[in-house]
Amino acid sequence: MQYEKLAIPDVVLLTPQVFGDERGFFMETFRQSEFEKHCGNYQFVQDNHSKSAHGILRGLHYQYQQPQGKLVRVTRGEVYDVAVDMRESSPTFGQWVGALLSEENKQMLWVPPGFAHGFYVTSEEAEFQYKCTDYYAPGDEVSVAWDDPQLAISWPLKKGQAPQLSGKDAQGTSFANAPYFK
Structure with a gap:
């Protein structure tokens, strides 16, 4: 596994070594000791799996009282x-980083506690899986507006059209009004 620190060094892009032949492929997706060495001493307590269609944007989410680190992959x-x-x-407060994750590149992204997280589906549909360092607490979730002008995230929107959002995400708070971590 290769670990690459991104422009925000606490966010790490993981690229697994893939062994393939005519039968298919094999790859290791997680090893605790290597993860701790490159990303920090975190334990995962919950795994999630979602499916979304093209043009759907989920996020930007985080939990404030029970912050979650997330190891995400497609x-x-x-x-x-x-x-x-x-x-x-x-x-790097208020800055963002982005990465294209796919079933082809098999890359994963480590998003530590203290970060808002979101993704936009660029393929016809996508299945997204992630490991979390704390349990989901529905009353603790914050949703920051995906299109907040202060953040100015360069989403690769299809034909420049607004993404499809959940009701919660459509009502996302501005970055300026969101609760921050110390």
């Missing part, structure tokens, strides 16, 4: 995945 299709630094004391 097992079918392709998404543009984004992490926004919500840590007020961080030198």
Whole structure:
């Protein structure tokens, strides 16, 4: 597994070594000791799996009282995945990084606690899986507006059309009004 720190160094792009032949492929998707060495000492307590159609945007989400770190990957299709630094004391506070994750490149993104996270489906449909460092707490979730002008995220929207959003995400708060981590 290769671990690449992105422009926000706490966000890490993981690229597995894939062994393939005419029968298919094999790859290791997670090893605790290597993850701790490159990303930090975190334990995962919950795995999630979602399916979304082209043009759907989920996010930007985070939990404030029970922050979750997420190790995300796409097992079918392709998404543009984004992490926004919500840590007020961080030198990269308010900045974002994005990566194209797909079933072809098999890359994963480590989004540590203290970040808002979201993704936009660029393929016909996508299946998205992620490991979380804390349990989902529905009353604790914050949704930051995907199109907040202060963040100015460059989403690769299909034909420039607005994405399809959940009701919660359509009502997302501005970055300026969101609660920040210390």
